[in-house]
Amino acid sequence: MKYFQSLILLVALWYCKANFVQDEFADFVDYVNDYINYTTYYTLPTNNSILVNVNDSETYDYGTFDFIVVGAGTAGTLLTRRLTEVTGWKILLLEAGNDGNNFTNIPFMNLYTRNSEYNWGFTTVPQNKSCLGMVDQKCVYPTGKGLGGTSIIADSVYARGNKADFNSWSDLGLDGWSYDDILPYFIKTEKIDMNSYDAGYHGTDGLLCINYTYPNPVTYDAFLNANLLSGLSTVDYNGKNQIGIGKFQWTLDFNKKVTGGSAFIAPIIKNTTNLNVTLNAYTTKIIFSDDNGTQTATGVQFIKGGKLYNAYASKEVILSAGPIGSPQLLMLSGVGPQEDLENLNITVVKDLPVGKNLTDHPVFVGLYIRSNLTTDAGNVTYNLEQWMKGLGFFATIFSADNIGFINTKNESVEPPNVEFLTINPPTSVPAATFYNLNETYTEVFTTYNTLTDFLVYCINLEPKSRGWLKLNSRNPAEFPLINPAYYTDSNDEDIQVVYEAIQYILSLLDTEPLQAINATLVAQAPNCDYLKEESEKDYWYCAIRSLTSTLYHPSGTTKMGNSTEDSVVDETMKVHGISGLRVVDAGSMPKLVRGHPLAAIWAMAEKTADLIKNEYGEL
Structure with missing residues (x-):
């Protein structure tokens, strides 16, 4: 009798648990x-x-720390983690955004998080040689805001x-930056978790999970084999x-997207x-002291919850607010091109070419190919069951x-000059929003079959083209002006x-x-x-200028x-002529x-952490 009672109890518990799950x-x-x-x-x-x-x-005093890291993005999260390994140091990490959530953990949802509170919302200034198919000839410029930064939405x-990239850094006289x-x-x-990779080039016990995704899209094998035949x-x-x-190598931990924050x-x-870690804190100014003509960064000013705070650093202020946020904060604080700052009535602390070398990878997003294969899209419930x-x-x-x-000049000779990738997203994400398409191209994209x-x-x-980033005003409420200047090189080599x-x-x-x-x-x-009947090349040039976008790669x-x-x-990431300040x-x-x-940003953060520890005798 007791056996049957226990069995009934177990069945009841299982039933309750199953229903709860x-x-x-x-x-x-x-x-x-x-x-x-x-x-x-x-x-x-x-x-x-x-x-x-x-x-x-x-203005409230937020306290004194050894290091203040501004920006909990790709670099800031890893650099902060490594600095905390010195237990005698006190670290403040400031981030204007919030933490991630269960939605941002789902890898595919970065299609949607671009249009959320995790994106600052930047667009470029009007372009005349690219973004011609976008509203007002402006490209969207997605930049992450939150614990993990752009790694949340990218x-x-x-x-x-x-390897030639890093060797070129070293060739510029930057010691310690070769491949x-x-x-x-x-x-x-x-921390690689793949079944096949080149030995000696990967780590297996680090903090960052790297993996493949499964299964392959329906067109994967055909496209792969076509390239092998070529x-x-x-x-x-x-x-x-x-x-x-x-196959892509992703920052992926089984089924979860890995960000700097996670x-x-x-x-x-x-x-x-x-x-x-202080979230929802928008840093508006670097605090400097002047000691007999030597400028030293001693802290930052930030806004949180409607209040203004000063936080102080006994060792260093480190900007990791990204290639948009860091130069914006430097210029607001008086570090930047003298003429530009004076035109905005900003007191010049140091005349430096901040924002002058904006480089980005232009990506053509208009090459659609139709197949006779159909993706099984499923619904959200089914896809979440599979995701688990x-x-x-x-x-x-x-x-x-x-x-x-x-x-493209010689397919088998290193280094490459082109990357291509295939995308098979069976989704209803509006392309018009995703790329800021104008009315003509919004209609075009509705003709494509996502399945x-x-x-x-x-x-x-x-790319040889170089753009710029400038302040729109001295008011930190204003977005900066962003000009990627795609395809503006003098000889049209980029296009x-x-x-x-x-x-x-x-x-x-x-x-x-x-x-x-x-x-x-x-x-x-x-x-x-x-242009089709006149010149195929001119037609594609026109298409490229119409449908070029960013790939989240400003630098x-x-x-x-x-x-x-x-x-x-300099080569230690210290701002020229200012003590206690790195970017x-x-x-x-x-x-x-x-x-x-x-990946390169994380390597830069790892190396800089060692440089800092070595400088202060902690390595």
Whole structure:
């Protein structure tokens, strides 16, 4: 009798638990649906007015720390983590945004988080040689805001770049930045969880999970085999060689998107006594002291909850607010081009070329190909069920998986000048919002079938064009002016490279693997149609200028170098001529890497942490 009573009790407990789990999952499905709906109707801000709203006349003392890190983005999170390893140091990490959530943990949802509170909402100034198919000829310029920064909303591709990139940094006279110098830092950060990779180039016990996604999109094999027939080889593009084709390596922990916040800060935030993470804190000014003509950064001023605070650093202030936020804060504080600052009545602390070297990877987003294969889109419930198993396109990032690197001048010779990738997102995300498309191109994108068509991104990896970033006013509520200046190089070399990439992709349509799936070009550029009969090249040039966008890769705005004429920080990331101030983020790259900056930024943060520890005798 007792046996049957126990059995009945166990069955009852199982039934209650099963129903509880089922109810919990149903609530999660509702949560995801609600968040998708929220991002559909969310309007990105056009300025920072909500952040600078101060309703208290007093300035409060937030305390003194050894180091203040401004910006909890890609670099700031890892750098902060490494600084906390010195238990005698007290660290303040300031972030204007909030923490991530269960929605941002789902890899595929970066399609939606671009239109949420995790994006600052920047757009470029009107362009005249690119973004011509966008509203007001402005490209969107997504930049992450929150614990993890742009790693929250970007595609999280782990692509380090080419060894030639880092050797070129060293060739500029920046000691310690060659590929052999930087490779150990890539390895240190990484915790790779893949079944095939080049030995000696990857780490297995770091803080950052790197993985593939499963299963492959329906067009993956056909596109891969077409490239293999064209002469490319499969490659671990973060290993010995970069030129070739393979699967994306992602910052992915089983089914969860990995960000700087989740990898480096979340695991220690509750139990680390020497770290203060202050969210929703918008830094508006660096505090300087003048000691007999020597300027020293001694703290920062920030706004949180309608109150103004001063926080002080006994050792250093470190800016990691990204290639947009860091130069903006420097210029607001008086560090930047003298003439520009004086025109805005900002007292000049140091005349430096802040914002003068904006470099970005232009990506052509208009190459659509139709196949006879159909993606099984499913509904949110089904896709979340698959995601919990680490499967399906909710477990992918942008539903992209083929990635290739070629040299269009000679396909097999390193380094590459082009990256291409395939995207198969069976989603209803409005392309008009995603790319800021004008009315003509909004209509064009509605003709593409998200279940049968795939998009091939074509990316110029070594652009010669240089843009700039400037203050719009001395008011920190105003967004800065951003001009990526795509395709403005004098000899049209940048656009020619993208055109050559398109020609390579079109040549693949003649291969047996893509013919077998009836792969057919369906891309449209209606404002360029009049050029078709005159010149195919002119037609594609027009299409490229109409449908170029950013790939979240701005860099160079606080360039590392040895001269104050063309750089802002030295090889240790210290701002020229100012004590106690460093800038550690993509803005400090002297040259943009031939990959996705995420990995290189983390390597820069790892190295800078060691430089700091060594300087203070803690390494």
